[in-house]
Amino acid sequence: MTSATPLTPVEQARYSRQMLLPQVGPEGQQRLRDARVLVVGSGGLGAPVSLYLAAAGVGHITLLDNDVVELSNLQRQIIFDTASVGQPKAVAAAQRLRALNPEITVVAAVETLTVDNAESWITSADLVLDCCDNFPTRYLINDFCHHLGTPWLFAALHQFRGHFALFSADTACFRCLYPRTPVTEGNCSLAGVMGTVPGLLGLWQANEAIKHLLRLPDSQPGHLWNCDALRSTMTAIRLVADPTCWCGQKHPDPRALHTHSLESWDREELELTWHEWQVLATDKALLLDVRSEQEHRAANAGGEWLAWPEITARLTQLGGKSPVGLYCQRGQRSLALARELRAQGFRQVFSIRGGLESHH
Ligand SMILES: [Zn+2]
Structure with missing residues (x-):
């Protein structure tokens, strides 16, 4: 009115x-x-x-x-x-x-x-x-x-x-x-x-x-x-x-x-340690380095590097059947991205706590 x-x-x-x-x-x-x-x-x-x-x-x-x-x-x-x-x-x-x-x-x-x-x-x-x-x-x-x-x-x-x-x-x-x-x-x-x-x-x-x-x-x-x-x-x-x-x-x-x-209110485990990830990961699991391509080339803990816009396409392809682990340098960028992806409906996404720096 x-x-x-x-x-x-x-x-x-x-x-x-x-x-x-x-x-x-x-x-x-x-x-x-x-x-x-x-x-x-x-x-x-x-x-x-x-x-x-x-x-x-x-x-x-x-x-x-x-x-x-x-x-x-x-x-x-x-x-x-x-x-x-x-x-x-x-x-x-x-x-x-x-x-x-x-x-x-x-x-x-x-x-x-x-x-x-x-x-x-x-x-x-x-x-x-x-x-x-x-x-x-x-x-x-x-x-x-x-x-x-x-x-x-x-x-x-x-x-x-x-x-x-x-x-x-x-x-x-x-x-x-x-x-x-x-x-x-x-x-x-x-x-x-x-x-x-x-x-x-x-x-x-x-x-x-x-x-x-x-x-x-x-x-x-x-x-x-x-x-x-x-x-x-x-x-x-x-x-x-x-x-x-x-x-x-x-x-x-x-x-x-x-x-x-x-x-x-943190009801759901969003973060995993590297050890927990290894237990969860099957041969179909996807590990993604979410840092810059340059950082990935310099040193990484394995997995793939994808440009950010390609990540959702790749996850859609997986159809929610396989776990996806995200890691970055210290675990902060990957946590933020994991949250965004969860909000988009990708429930199988996890952030690896501590990132590359806690990988042995
Ligand atoms: Zn709500």
Whole structure:
């Protein structure tokens, strides 16, 4: 339902370029004006996301962040300027959005999302944007959004790579994909980040959000997009719901998940030692080195090397009948890939713990 109030002449002038699009028009613009979005995090992702949503006329934007602007943020958190250093991020970002577009309502909350406040924040949103930098918050968003039937847009990045996905009540949930925090998680302060990467990811997130709010038919939930800004590539995989996941229960209670450690959700053995792999491996088993071709040539523990796009084709060929072991240098890349492949439905895939470095 869009509001009956017609757009004012000022709104018509402000949004005229996008309203010319047949996918938007006055009705779409009214939809955007009526929309309520919750942006969790006002950092590298939250900056471009909230700027573009505000500029496009998304009518109600709530920013949730309890952090303070630091000088080292300015390289990528383009919503702030040098004078913002020392201010609460949510407050400084809200000021910038109000200056950009006084036609919309912006609420700034200097707090973090917790198990106690998640329901009240998420209930009042039509769409939640995950612009945070940590897995506990992301699991909270997933669990309460799933519980309340609120769609949410996930995005995360690591150095030059990033992912985004739209999760809704009809798709797999985030726990289907990541039953526990991936070991490859590293935040920008430790791993480093190129400022353009959260910019690119944040723009995709804003673009997906606008498409979703406009109810465009080509909005594509249930796909995980992988972006590599170093190689300039983008690929998508379809997310498959895990029938054993929490989200498949009849009356799942999100609070119960956050009273236990996340480790209790690691229901299924994803990692094997080399010894366990040797016990499991038959003559039909497939061992894959998932490092670069160059690394494989320099030293390897046997098995085949395949380019990443060829891996899924090879696994499809095996038809799930034979175990597949993945190894890399230390077991982190192979674990991340094994998780992605499991999410695609390849249940026979295992990551070898410790990788080449633990092979004797
Ligand atoms: Zn799930």
